Amino acid sequence: MKVYSGWFAAMLGVLISYDALAESAHVAVAANFRQSMQALVTELEKDSNHKYILSFGSSGKFYGQILHGAPYDLFFSADAVKPKAIANRGLAVSESRFTYATGRLVLLSSRMELAEPARDILTRGTFNKLAIANPKFAPYGVATLEVLEFLDRYEITKSKWVLGENIAQAYQFVDSGNAELGFVALSQVIHQKKYAGVFWLIPDSWHKPIEQQAIMLNKAKNNAAALALINFIKSNKGQNILTNYGYLTPENY
Incomplete structure (x- = not known):
């Protein structure tokens, strides 16, 4: 689903006059989007005077x-x-809301020395701890519960859940070996050489789409740095970066 508007198109013209001015924007970013946002900002700052403060x-x-009034842009x-x-x-500026990517879920195993696939470990129950992002706070956690329901493993595995505050913490539980299995974001492992080939990509049809949206807060309505970041993400170059990190973009889903 795309959410575009005439407002954004009009504001792009403002960038021409603002671009020469060095501005900064404070960006609140979902934990699963850490690597992707860092890559986007690094690329954008090469050709821009703007600076970005990222909170994950x-x-x-x-x-x-x-x-409660946090000063994010x-x-x-x-x-x-x-x-x-x-x-x-x-x-926030309603017209600025847009879908920047759709996330994908994987099941990751810390038992890299074993030939047993992550799916088989989950199915057979041969594990002690399953890391998931807390569904109260994290949409990836909600998707995880939907997958467990689909596989009829919700009640069977519930006593083994280890809840991470966010998807980054769920990944850390597996990466440290404190959990044998964990549902994490594809973007977190897609470029990790040590996990190449050892994670299971969950079929997208097993859970509702993890549609990820962004929005500009009111204080940033005329912030050139904020506008430049949105514009870059919607560009072909930005979309290619997101695809490279395992996300589905509006053009490929």
């Missing part, structure tokens, strides 16, 4: 902070619900 965490925590959520809710509360 769970979408739920950022949502709460924004409701942009919010990149791991879902579509929270940006829409922020807009409905009059805290």
Whole structure:
């Protein structure tokens, strides 16, 4: 689903006059989007005077902070619900809300020395701990529960769950070996050489789409750095970076 508007097209013209001015933007970013956002900003700063302050965490925590007046300029959520809710509360520029990517879920095993695939470990129950992102705060956690329901493994595995505050912490549980299995984002492992070929990509049809949306907060309406980042993400170059990190973009889903 795309959410575009005439407002954004009009504001792009502002960039021509603003681009020469060095501005900064404080960006709240869902944990699963860490590597991708860092890659995007690194590339953008090569050809721009703008600077970006990036904060990473769970979408739920950022949502709460924004409701209490946190001074972010942009919010990149791991879902579509929270940006829409922020807009409905009059805290953001409604017309700026757009879907920047759709996330993909994988099951990762820390048992790299074993030939047993992650799916078989989950099915047979031959593990002690399963790391998942807390569904109260993280959309990837919600998708994980839907997958476990689909596989009829929700109740069977519940006593083994280890909840991470966000998808980054769920990944850390597996990466450190504290959990044998974990549901994490494809973007977290796609470029990790040590995990090449040892994760299981969950079929997208097994859970609702992890539609990730961004929105501009009111204070950034005329912030050239914020506008430049949105514009770059929507460009072919930005979309290619997201695809490279394992996301589905509006053009390929």
